[in-house]
Amino acid sequence: DADVTQTPRNRITKTGKRIMLECSQTKGHDRMYWYRQDPGLGLRLIYYSFDVKDINKGEISDGYSVSRQAQAKFSLSLESAIPNQTALYFCATSDYGTGGGYTFGSGTRLTVV
């Protein structure tokens, strides 16, 4: 089983719909992150959480919200999806500090039509 699991793998949704992307991990890491990836723009940080009671905005949080339901679960919601939120979304985890870098999930390809 994957250490960091994202669901769904692919999703097509309509403009204005609310959608949730889920991430769960079995690595026992405290820190979890949501990034989006667009062609030519690399990975951009949306939200991150260092423990269950800690939620922080990243560089592109507008239009998104998150929930840290447990140490192992971190969900990303699009309250009202718009076409420019079409992207590849990655969840990542890390241990205290990032000396060892992130472990990424397999990604969710989201298309908003």
Add this chain to the structure above:
Amino acid sequence: QKEVEQNSGPLSVPEGAIASLNCTYSDRGSQSFFWYRQYSGKSPELIMFIYSNGDKEDGRFTAQLNKASQYVSLLIRDSQPSDSATYLCGSSSASKIIFGSGTRLSIRP
């Protein structure tokens, strides 16, 4: 705005040669630096990390860090077709990684 800059490429290198990938960063507070490899449609996978000035070697890969020049590089020796991918450079500060947009590397036979 803290930034990590990479040449987008594509960088074309003959099989068996050395591939050299470069990256600059703007945040002098950055503590650790990472190189990830990403195949098309897949998730990034960690190749190397470095946090001290100088070189760090792991098999065919060598990461180089120069904090005074705010410069990080990755050398891939004996390049193989399987090395063809996009390479992402990242710098870490306050336990968050900022990534560059990636360099596309193509190894030609």
